[in-house]
Amino acid sequence: QVQLVESGGGLVQPGxxxxxxxxxxxxxxxxxxxxxxxxxxxKERDLVAVITSDGSTNYAESVKGRFTISRENVKNTVYLQMxxxxxxxxxxxxxxxxxxxxxxxxxxxxxxxxxxxxxx
Numbered sequence: 697q698v699q700l701v702e703s704g705g706g707l708v709q710p711g712x713x714x715x716x717x718x719x720x721x722x723x724x725x726x727x728x729x730x731x732x733x734x735x736x737x738x739k740e741r742d743l744v745a746v747i748t749s750d751g752s753t754n755y756a757e758s759v760k761g762r763f764t765i766s767r768e769n770v771k772n773t774v775y776l777q778m779x780x781x782x783x784x785x786x787x788x789x790x791x792x793x794x795x796x797x798x799x800x801x802x803x804x805x806x807x808x809x810x811x812x813x814x815x816x
Contacts, residue, residue: 697721697723698720698721698722698723698725698793698795698803698805699720699721700718700719700720700721700791700792700793700805700806700807700808701718701719701720701721701807701808702716702717702718702789702790702791702807702808702809702810703716703717703718703810704716704717704776704810705789705810705811705812706811706812706813707813707815708781708812708813708814709814709815709816710781710782710783710814710815710816711780711781712781712814713777713778713779713780713781714778714781714812715775715776715777715778716732716775716776716778716789716791716810716812717773717774717775718730718732718773718774718775718791718793718807719771719772719773720772720773720774720791720793720805721772722772722793722795724798725795725796725797725798726795726796727749727769727772727793727794727795727796728748728749728793728794728795728796728802729746729747729748729749729793729794730746730747730767730774730791730792730793730794731743731744731745731746731747731765731774731791731792731793732744732745732746732765732774732776732789732790732791732792733789733790733792734785734787734788734789734790734812735787735788735790735809736786736787736788739787741790742756743756744756744759744763744765744776744789745759745763745764745765745776746765747765747766747767747774749769751767753765758784759778759785762778762779762780762781763776763777763778763779764776764777764779765777774791774793776789778812781812781814782814783814783815783816784814785812785814786812786813786814786815787812788809788810788811788812789809789810789811789812790806790807790808790809791806791807792804792805792806792807793805
């Protein structure tokens with residue numbers, strides 16, 4: 697039983713900030729990489745940011761310098777701080793976690809998505 701619960705989305709004006717949170721319940725399993733993806737209507741689901749279990753990060757070029765991904769491993773929670781938001785950031789944002797079972801086999805799980813709308 698694995699569940700990812702997202703929160704923090706909403707409607708904001710350009711230039712404002714939002715922080716997304718994703719809390720993972722994974723039972724006896726362990727979490728490897730965690731990340732945030734987004735999907736706008738009519739577009740593919742694209743990587744926004746990813747963070748490994750030891751804290752290494754990677755960002756999409758469109759959000760570098762504006763977004764910051766972080767995690768609290770004791771809470772199994774990943775965050776996405778989004779600053780200087782632009783209308784083109786409008787999308788449904790999805791949390792992703794890679795889980796390892798007791799054999800070391802890896803599985804991908806997704807949150808339900810949270811809507812971020814940036815509009816004046």
